[in-house]
Amino acid sequence: MLQISLFIALILLSIAVVGCMYRVLRGPSMADRITALDTVGINIIAIIIVLSMMLDTQAYLEVMLLVGILAFIGTVAFAKYIERGVVIEHEGEDRDDLDDSDDR
Amino acid sequence: MISMIQTIGEPVIAILVLIGAVLSVLSAFGIIRFPDVYLRAHAATKSATLGVLCVLLGGFLFFWIFDGYPSMRILLGILFVFITAPVAGHLNARAAYRTGVPLWKLAKDELKPALKKKGIDREKAEKEPLN
Numbered sequence: 611m612l613q614i615s616l617f618i619a620l621i622l623l624s625i626a627v628v629g630c631m632y633r634v635l636r637g638p639s640m641a642d643r644i645t646a647l648d649t650v651g652i653n654i655i656a657i658i659i660v661l662s663m664m665l666d667t668q669a670y671l672e673v674m675l676l677v678g679i680l681a682f683i684g685t686v687a688f689a690k691y692i693e694r695g696v697v698i699e700h701e702g703e704d705r706d707d708l709d710d711s712d713d714r
Numbered sequence: 715m716i717s718m719i720q721t722i723g724e725p726v727i728a729i730l731v732l733i734g735a736v737l738s739v740l741s742a743f744g745i746i747r748f749p750d751v752y753l754r755a756h757a758a759t760k761s762a763t764l765g766v767l768c769v770l771l772g773g774f775l776f777f778w779i780f781d782g783y784p785s786m787r788i789l790l791g792i793l794f795v796f797i798t799a800p801v802a803g804h805l806n807a808r809a810a811y812r813t814g815v816p817l818w819k820l821a822k823d824e825l826k827p828a829l830k831k832k833g834i835d836r837e838k839a840e841k842e843p844l845n
Contacts, residue, residue, distance in 0.1 A: 611724065611725070611728060612724050612727060612728050615728035615729075615731060615732050616728075616731060618732065618735070619731045619732055619734070619735035619769070620735075622732075622735035622736060622738065622739045623735050623738055623739075625739055625742065626735075626738040626739045626741065626742035626762075627742075628742075629739075629742030629743060629745060629746050630742055630745055630758075632746055633745045633746060633754070639751055639810065639815045640813075641751045641755075641806050641807070641809055641810030641813070641815055642751055642754060644806050644809075645745070645751070645754060645755050645758050645759075645803070645806045646745055646754075646758065648758070648799075648802050648803070648806065649741065649742070649745060649758040649762045652738075652762045652763065652766050652795065652799060653738055653762065653766070655766055655770070655791065655795065656734060656735070656738060656765065656766045656769040656770070659769050659770055659772075659773040659788070659791075660731060660735075660769060660773075662773070663727075663731075663772075663773055663776050663777075666780070668777060668781070668785060668787075671785060671787040671788060671791070672787065674787070674788075674791050675787060675790060675791055675794065678791060678794050678795055678798070679794070681802075682794075682798040682799075682801075682802055685802040685805070685806065686801075686802060686805055689802070689805040689806050689808070689809040690805070690809070692809050692813055693808065693809035693812050693813060
């Protein structure tokens with residue numbers, strides 16, 4: 611019974627990833643695509659857990675942590691890029707295109 | 715005793731995993747069907763996070779019951795997803811707003827006058843959007 615429900619959960623999570631990929635391909639703005647890719651990363655964590663439960667091994671749990679961390683870092687970097695135009699701001703650089711530096 | 719715990723734990727794990735998968739599918743339908751970026755970020759952030767937390771909790775119980783010891787890596791994963799997923803959603807929505815992605819036609823933009831009072835103008839970004 612557990613194997614059957616894990617299989618059903620795997621199919622449902624795959625459907626969720628396909629729906630997110632529709633938004634990645636179709637989304638009118640960049641923020642849509644980034645949000646959908648972040649959700650794909652979150653779903654991949656769940657898929658890895660379900661797979662490691664199906665195969666009854668604990669060898670994939672590091673992969674789960676790694677995918678979570680990489681998805682978060684990538685999402686933050688993309689969001690900062692589309693907001694400010696750079697990912698890493700160097701100190702002392704001339705940034706006259708930045709007009710909202712007083713509220714953070 | 716141990717077999718009784720396994721007998722009770724098996725349907726609990728199955729129900730937790732199924733609830734998490736159904737929440738993820740609902741989140742994907744929200745991402746497909748909602749009309750603008752902010753509503754889609756709302757659907758993507760909250761329900762996908764809760765679904766993955768349910769699946770991770772089911773995995774934690776699975777490895778605790780059937781392998782005999784709790785897995786700290788899954789606990790770390792639960793903590794990490796719970797902390798970082800809303801932060802990522804917030805950064806996405808903030809970047810979308812500041813780069814001038816239009817709101818849905820029924821939404822009321824209360825942030826624009828508040829930002830204008832502080833000297834930040836969104837209309838300039840709306841006229842030349844980055845998309």
